[in-house]
Amino acid sequence: MNTASEQARDCNAAGMRSPVSAATSMRSTVECGSRSGLLVMRRLRSTLERGIRAIRTAAPPLAQALFKSVREATWRSEKCVPPMVFANCSTSNTGAECAKSCQTLDMHCYSTRCISGCVCPPGLVSNEKGGCIPEDQCPCFHNTAAYKSGDQIQLRCNTCTCNKRKWECSTRTCPATCLIYGNGHYITFDGKRYIFNGECQYTLSQDHCSLSNSNSTFKIITQNVPCGNMGATCSKSIKVFLEDYELILVDDHLNLAHRGSDSEVPYRVRLMGIYLVIETKKGLLLFWDKKSSIFIKVTSEYKGKICGLCGTYDGNRNNDFTSRNNAVVANTEEFGNSWKLSPTCADAKVYRDACSLNPYRNAWAHRQCSIINNEIFSTCHPHVDPSRYYQACVLDTCACNTGGDCECFCTAVAAYAQACAEYNYCVAWRSPTICPLFCDYYNSLNGEDCVWHYRPCGAPCMKTCRNPKGECQYEIRGLEGCYPQCPKDKPYFDEDDMKCVAVCGCYDMDRKHYPIGSIVPCKDNCYVWNRPPPQPDGSSVTRLPTACRCPGPRPFLIQCCPGRAPPPSYCSTFPPPAAPPPLPLPPPPCHRLLCLLSPLC
Incomplete structure (x- = not known):
């Protein structure tokens, strides 16, 4: 042998x-x-x-x-490792080529030839780790990541729960978003992209679009100005008309240009990271980065009812180029020029490629903007196509040749990061050398109040002096920026003084802030009804000739009420004192001042 x-x-x-x-x-x-x-x-x-x-x-x-x-x-x-068994092509027409795993359970297999090998026995599937498990024990998958039964993920405004390898998602209709950023980049509510560089005031969006209808409940106007000398323009100020209120966003500030007659303000202003947020009670939100980016969100109740540079929001991007005359046009410049407010403004011309006009900046722009295609954004790439944002970044970085190079680049990358955040993919892309945010500026010099930190994914609704209960009408996610972590003894964030406080000041009907103890101007002469010190009738009266005073560390709703002849008028607190001065007739509507001094307010 x-x-x-x-x-x-x-x-x-x-x-x-x-x-x-x-x-x-x-x-x-x-x-x-x-x-x-x-x-x-x-x-x-x-x-x-x-x-x-x-x-x-x-x-x-x-x-x-x-x-x-x-x-x-x-x-x-x-030998096959139990419980796997050997599938022999000599005795069967099916081998291991179509063996089921947790990731391929719902896929159909087309076999071109039999391949012998180890497979899981009937009733079990491979768990991709060499073992076999029942089908209902398989995890759910999302972007190659595995989630066990009971895990939840957030897809825009909907929550999905893993249940026996299947995702069960809520069916809320998410708000639509229109984005305007950088040098004339627009993405409409229905997702149409275009570049428009006009130097004038233009209507971004409004409702009640009929030419004969003047009952618009909102209108948003952008003032576009040149950015660089290559013909590009960017938005530098925003006008917001809400019913009979007019707000102007310019130079990092919100100014009230005209207040309405309604005693209840139809909007709320919040500071969230680098964004100033305006939210209304009727499903309109506006996010402004205090530079050249504006996000407008509308709920489904506006679907098919709006028009402007942000499109029609009817689910059809093919008719987004609907002009002011209600005609669908194909040319970007014709569409954009139809929405300018002043006929004396020159018509916008066809956009010129800034990189071809500035070839010496081309290589630098591509190198800077490559961060959008890099590994740092890899988790977002399958959900938000980076190519269009990368192209926009390169164009803007080439165009900003008169200063503000970094601002153009940073705005373009931040736009892609915010688009990723819409899908719950928050990316910490900033660094000390790439578009840094110096949050430590707001911390105290002695280091005792080190409460400010950069958060790429934003923060939940906070308790602020303008929102002491911390209740937000809309859930807003992913707004990057500097956020405070207020301690328990100073639970309220004062958005005007940018610090955590234990007691807030007052806000008038125009939402103007007044520190505690300051004089709040009123339209008429007033009495102020304060608690301390008590009078025999249980109240105390302070007569001020021309103003009302914030009444101290208690929640009060001060009403400055115009009196009837002969004067004086009076101001009462809420809850009221024992008994205000008797009046023969009910008082007319009051000009109210809201003093936010505790969660009870």
């Missing part, structure tokens, strides 16, 4: 023959491999496969048979 070494030499000699001889002696070779063991078989397999490749063109059936015999001989020499 031959020894194992002799058998190995015989097998190697058989493998070194010509390809045709090797094919002819296939059966004897396989038997030799079985006797000499797995090690020799693996050596022979590589030799045979080289020979098979040489004869594949001349004799494909022979090559396929040889592959199958060698593969099956190798599988027979290896």
Whole structure:
């Protein structure tokens, strides 16, 4: 009987023959491999496969048979790890080529040839870790990440829960978003992208679009000015008309240009990171980064009812270029020019590629903007296409040639980061050398109040002096910027003084802030009803000739009420004192001042 070494030499000699001889002696070779063991078989397999490749063109059936015999001989020499079993193509038409795993359960398999191998027994599937589990124990998958049953993820405004390998998601209709950023980049509510560089005031969006209808409840206007000398323009101020209120956003500030007659202000202003947020009670939100980016969100109640540079919001981006005359046009400049407010403004011209006009900045712009395509944003790439944002970044970085280079670049990257945040992918892309935000500026010099930090994903609704209960009508996610972590003894964030406080001041009807103890101007002469010190009738009266005073560390709703002749008028607190001065007739509507001094307010 031959020894194992002799058998190995015989097998190697058989493998070194010509390809045709090797094919002819296939059966004897396989038997030799079985006797000499797995090690020799693996050596022979590589030799045979080289020979098979040489004869594949001349004799494909022979090559396929040889592959199958060698593969099956190798599988027979290896044991499947329980509970896996061996699927043999010699006894069945189905092998391991269509074996089900947790990731392929819902996929149909098209088999071109049988492949023998280890598979899970019926009723079980592979868990991708070498084991077998029941189907209902498989995890859910989202972007290649696995989630076990009961886990939740957020997809825009909807929550999805993993249940027996299936996602069960809420069906809320998410607000639509219009984005204007950088040098004339627009993305409409329905997702149409275009570049428009006009130097004038333009209507971004409004409702009640009929030419004969003047009952618009909101209108948003942008003032576009040149950015650089390449013909690009960007938004530098925003006008917001809400019913009969007019707000102007310019130079990092919100100014009230005109207040309405309604005693209840139809909007709320919040500071969230780098953004100033205006939210209304009727489903309109505006986010302004205090530079050149504006996000406008509207709820579904405005669907099909709005118009302007942000489009029609009817689910059809093909008619987003609807002009002021209600005609659908194909040309970007014709569409944009139709929405300018002043006919004396020059019409916008066709956009010129700034990188071709500034070739010396082209390479630098591509290098800077490559961060959008880099690994740092890789988790977002499958959900938000980076190519269009990258192109916009390069164009803007080339165009900003009169200063503000970094602002143009940073605005473009921040726009992509915010688009990723819409899908719950917050990316910490800023660094000390790339568009830094110096949040430490707001911390105290002695380090005792180190409460400010940069948050790329924003923060939940906070308790602020303008919102002492910390209740927000709309859930807003992913607004990056500097946020404070207020301590328990100073639970309220004062957005005007940018610090955490224990007691807030007062706000008048125009939302103007007054520190505690300051004089709040009123339209008429007033009395102020304060609690301390008590009078015999349980109240205390302070007469001020021309103003009302914030009444101290208690929640009060001060009402400055115009009196009837003869004067004086009076101001009362809420809750009221024991008894205000008797009046023969009910007082007219009051000009109210809201003093926010505790969560009870």
